[in-house]
Amino acid sequence: MKLITWNVQWCRGTDGNVDAARVVADAKRIADFDVLCLQEIADNFPDPLLGNHSGENQFQRLADLLPGYHAVPGVAVDMPGDDGRRRRFGNLVLSRLPVLQTFAHLLPYPADQEVPGMPRIAVEAVVKASFGEVRVITTHLEYFSLRKRAAQVEALRSLYAEGYGYARDPRISEDDGGPYSTLPRPAATVITGDFNLAHDDPLHARMQAAHDDGTPPLFDAWEVANPGQPYPPTFRIYEKEYPEQKAYSCDFIFVSDGLRPRVRDVRVDTVTQVSDHQPVVLTLG
Numbered sequence: 001m002k003l004i005t006w007n008v009q010w011c012r013g014t015d016g017n018v019d020a021a022r023v024v025a026d027a028k029r030i031a032d033f034d035v036l037c038l039q040e041i042a043d044n045f046p047d048p049l050l051g052n053h054s055g056e057n058q059f060q061r062l063a064d065l066l067p068g069y070h071a072v073p074g075v076a077v078d079m080p081g082d083d084g085r086r087r088r089f090g091n092l093v094l095s096r097l098p099v100l101q102t103f104a105h106l107l108p109y110p111a112d113q114e115v116p117g118m119p120r121i122a123v124e125a126v127v128k129a130s131f132g133e134v135r136v137i138t139t140h141l142e143y144f145s146l147r148k149r150a151a152q153v154e155a156l157r158s159l160y161a162e163g164y165g166y167a168r169d170p171r172i173s174e175d176d177g178g179p180y181s182t183l184p185r186p187a188a189t190v191i192t193g194d195f196n197l198a199h200d201d202p203l204h205a206r207m208q209a210a211h212d213d214g215t216p217p218l219f220d221a222w223e224v225a226n227p228g229q230p231y232p233p234t235f236r237i238y239e240k241e242y243p244e245q246k247a248y249s250c251d252f253i254f255v256s257d258g259l260r261p262r263v264r265d266v267r268v269d270t271v272t273q274v275s276d277h278q279p280v281v282l283t284l285g
Contacts (some may be wrong), residue, residue: 221254
C-alpha cells in the first residue's frame with residue numbers, strides 16, 4: 001500500500017498559479033499511489049490575485065482527474081458565497097483501494113479570540129489493503145491558535161483510541177444491509193496531514209504518548225523508517241512570498257503499533273513546486 005499526504009494549498013504552486021491537473025500529474029510522478037490524502041481543498045473561493053483561479057470546485061475537479069479512485073471529501077468550512085453558492089474548504093481522500101466505510105470528524109474549535117482561526121476536520125476512510133483493513137485519517141490542524149491546535153491533537157488521540165476499542169471489543173452485529181450493520185473499524189491506523197507544528201514541538205510527542213485505556217501508542221512513520229535521520233523540511237523550502245521565514249517539517253504520518261513492521265519506506269519529495277508544502281510518501285507492505 002502506497003500513500004501520499006500533501007497540503008496542496010488550494011492547488012496553488014510557488015509560481016502563484018492554481019492548477020489541479022498539475023497537482024495530480026505531479027502526484028503520479030512522485031508515486032504510483034493507492035491513497036492520496038490532500039489538505040487545503042477549496043470550492044467557490046475565487047481570488048483574482050491567484051493565477052488561473054476561477055473558484056472551481058476542487059473536490060469535484062480532483063475526483064474527475066482520478067477516475068478509478070473513490071473520493072472522500074471532508075468539508076471543514078461551509079459558508080455562503082456572493083453568487084448564491086456555498087463556499088467550502090477542507091480535505092480530500094482519494095483511494096483506489098476498496099473503501100469500506102467513511103467518517104467526517106469535526107475537530108474541537110475552542111474560543112481563542114486573540115488570533116484568527118477556522119474550523120478543522122479529520123476525514124477517515126477505512127480501506128482494504130492487500131494485508132487487511134486500514135483506517136486512513138487525514139487532517140489539517142489549526143495554524144495560529146495553540147489552544148485550538150492542542151485540543152485538536154487530543155481529539156485525534158481520542159479518535160484513534162475509539163476505533164481501536166471497536167477492533168478490540170466484541171460488538172453486537174446486524175448484517176441486513178441497514179444502517180446498524182457492522183462495518184470494520186480495524187486497529188491498523190494511519191493518521192496523516194499538515195499538523196502545523198514542528199517535529200520538536202511537545203504536541204508531536206503528545207501524538208505518540210501512551211493512552212490510559214491501554215490503547216497502543218502511535219508512532220511517527222519517518223522515525224520508524226529512518227531512525228536517527230533528521231526530518232527533511234516539508235514547508236517553505238521554495239518560499240518566495242516570505243523569504244525571511246525558514247523551512248521546517250510540519251507534515252507527518254503516524255502509524256499504529258501493529259503497522260510498524262509493515263513500514264517499508266517514508267520519503268519526502270523535495271522536487272515539486274506545485275504547492276508551498278512537499279508531499280510525504282509512505283509505503284506499507
